[in-house]
Amino acid sequence: MKKQLLTLSLIVSAFAANAQVLDSGNFTDYTLGNVTTDVTGAAAGQGGFKAFNGAVADYQIIDEAGDHGYVLQLKGATGTTGNRYLWKDGTADAWEFRDAGNEIFEVEFEINPGTTTSKNGIRVQIFNADGTLTLGGFVLNADTRALKGLAYYTGTGGTGLYTFTLSGTAGVDVILPANTWSRIGFSLNVATGEIVWKGPGFYIGGDGAAAGMVPAEVDFLITAVQTTGGANSVASATKFDNYVIRAVAEESLLAVNNVNVDKGTFTIAPNPINNVVNVSNTQNINVNKITVMDLNGRVVKEASYEKVSNVQMNVSDLSSGVYMMKINSDKGSVVKKVIKN
Secondary structure (H helix, E strand, O other), rough: EEEEEOEEEEEEEEOOOOEEEEEEOOOOOOOOEEEEOOOOOOOOOOHHHHEEEOOHHEEEEOOOOOOOOOOEEEOOOOOOOOOEEEEEOOOHHHHOOOOOOOOEEEEEEEEOOOOOOOOOOOOOOOOOOOOOOEEEEEEEEEOOEEEEEEEEEEEEEEEEEEEEEEEOOOOOOOOOOOOEEEEEEEEEEEEOOOOEEEEEOEEEEEEEEOOOOOEEEEEEEOOOOOOOOOOOOOOEEEEEEEEEEEOOOOOOOOOOOOOOOOOOHEEEEOOOOEHHHHHHHOOOOOOOEEEEEOOOOOOOEEEOOOOOOOOOEOOOOOOOOEEEEEEEEOEEEEEEEEEOO
């Protein structure tokens, strides 16, 4: 992997006007307690999240108080087996309906690793369409808090999943502070395979091997052990907040001028829809256009608006089924899944 150390003084990415929020959340409107009652991956819980492995108590909404309030907390295994997975369906659909030119898939979030002696590995990563490949992400050692990049890459051992030092210096890891919130992010250019990681003290990337692959799922994942064959008897507890998944034309990770519309800003009601759907927001963001597409990507209905923040759309002419609704506004665009009765 040809690595490049990128600094803000050398490269400043402007936030693309056609950036799209594919998913985001700050857990404010969640209920304290279990995220889901099912850990088989079959049923969705709060916010549409699904979980696999462990116990329901491993996936919690807790009150962090202060500036963060409600946050997501994930617990790992106490032994050497039993990885924990938390994800949402629909990412591939949202990516498919992105605007033309938005070939970069970005993931940002805040993380608080706490303090632990657990040997768990904390990951946030992109899976491909069939879930067999990790295209990019982060991995954090729970006990040392050493943060590395993940990428699908062609190396001396063949093409596969590799980890990468983020400091720009071989053998020197980026260490996240204990009991502190840090905002980090990574991006994957699906057209070229380029991957970039950014966070406190690092901004680095290069060419990977995931060009042309569909980013289908973003997982919050805790492995039982970070090092294969290692021992572990302690469970980690890692907190996450303020995540966002975007489709953009230019890499814009952690940009201070990142002014975009959060997916949670817009409310669609009712959903499922009968004949009329109401699209509203509380931030007086003007809606410019609403496009409704079926799951094959065909536009089945669209309407344009001017200087209107809350709109009604008559969908009585649509057949029953699942649709993707793209809301274009003067702060960017979002894609939401809707159901027509």
